[in-house]
Amino acid sequence: MAGPEANGRVADHDVAPMFLHRWSPRAFTGEPMPDELLMGLFEAARWAPSAFNGQPWRFVYAHKGTEAWDRLFDVLIPYNQAWVKQASVLIYAISDRYRRVEGREPALVHSHSFDAGAAWACLALQASHIGWAAHGMAGFDLPRSYEVLGVAEDQYRVEAAIAVGRPADAAILEEPYRSREAPSPRNPVSSFAFEGRFRA
Numbered sequence: 001m002a003g004p005e006a007n008g009r010v011a012d013h014d015v016a017p018m019f020l021h022r023w024s025p026r027a028f029t030g031e032p033m034p035d036e037l038l039m040g041l042f043e044a045a046r047w048a049p050s051a052f053n054g055q056p057w058r059f060v061y062a063h064k065g066t067e068a069w070d071r072l073f074d075v076l077i078p079y080n081q082a083w084v085k086q087a088s089v090l091i092y093a094i095s096d097r098y099r100r101v102e103g104r105e106p107a108l109v110h111s112h113s114f115d116a117g118a119a120w121a122c123l124a125l126q127a128s129h130i131g132w133a134a135h136g137m138a139g140f141d142l143p144r145s146y147e148v149l150g151v152a153e154d155q156y157r158v159e160a161a162i163a164v165g166r167p168a169d170a171a172i173l174e175e176p177y178r179s180r181e182a183p184s185p186r187n188p189v190s191s192f193a194f195e196g197r198f199r200a
Contacts, residue, residue, distance in 0.1 A: 004017045004020060005020070006021050007023060007183040008182070009183055009186070012188060018125055018128065018129065020183075021128055022125055022127075022128035022133075023183040023184065024133065024134075024135040024136065025133050025135065025167045025170075025181060026135065026173060026177050027083070027086070027167060027168040027169060027171075027172050027173050028083075028086040028087045028088065028133070028163070028166060028167065029086070029088075029165060029168040030064070030086045030087070030088065030165065030168075031088060031165075032064070032065075033063070033132070033164060033165070033166075037130060037132065038164070040126060040130065041123045041126050041134070041164070042059060043126075044122040045057060045120070045122050045123040046119075047122060048115070048119040048121070049118055050111075050115035050118065050119075051114075051115060052099060052109075054096075054099045054100075054109060054112075054115065055119075056095045056099075056109065056115050057093065057094070057095060057115065057116040057120075058093075058094040058095070058096065058156065059091050059092065059093055059094065060072070060091070060092045060094065060149050060151075061089055062089065063088070064087065064088055064090070069090060071148055072090045072092065072148065072161075073090060074148070075092075075140045075144055075145050075148050075149075075161070076090075076137070076139065076141075076161060077139040077140060077141070079139055080137050080139045080161070080163075082174070082177070083163075083173060084137075084163045086165065086172070087163035087164060087165040088132075088164055089163075089165070090161065090164075091134075091161070091162040091163075091164065092145065092149055092161050092162070093119070093120050093158075093159045093160045093161075093162060094116070094149070094151055094156050094157065094158050094159060095112040095113050095115065095116035095156065095157050095159055096109075096112055096155065096156055097112050097156060098112075098155065116159050117159070120136060120159075120160065120162070123162070124136070124162075131167075132164060132165065132167070133164070133166070134162050134163070134164045135162065135163045135164075136161070136162050137160060137161040137162070137163065138160060139161075140161045142158060145158045146158060
């Protein structure tokens, strides 16, 4: 049975439409994001699943127009700075490499990045749900991010940067961003889900 359609996307199977509605625009209005809406994004992330309920996700954020924004923005590569300048909030997602239980030695958890990714997905879906958007990025100076964010690299991993804003018309973007401003396609399920044995 064919699934829903949204944003020019068509699901091959029956899923909640919110998965098709969510996408990663680069055009933002630049308007300030109220704290109550931003905290709602983190609240959604709070309820993500994680191994042993360890909840290893951490977030460092800054509102546009603040000193913290300037520091966090400067870590991005120029390609991303060109459009993130119109976002409202800049977030860095971080994961705790260790499971920390009172009375025990910290134990390395191999799924810390996986779990932080689940929290990011919840955050992104909440942003879409309220009419805003969250755009994740790997394009930043990773080694420098540890110093700027105050993160101990032997304990935590900086996973990604996230720009949050209210979507705007693509016309405000310069090229090459403007022509790319559309929801991206996806590979079919058969290309990544295999019964019984992995296939490359």
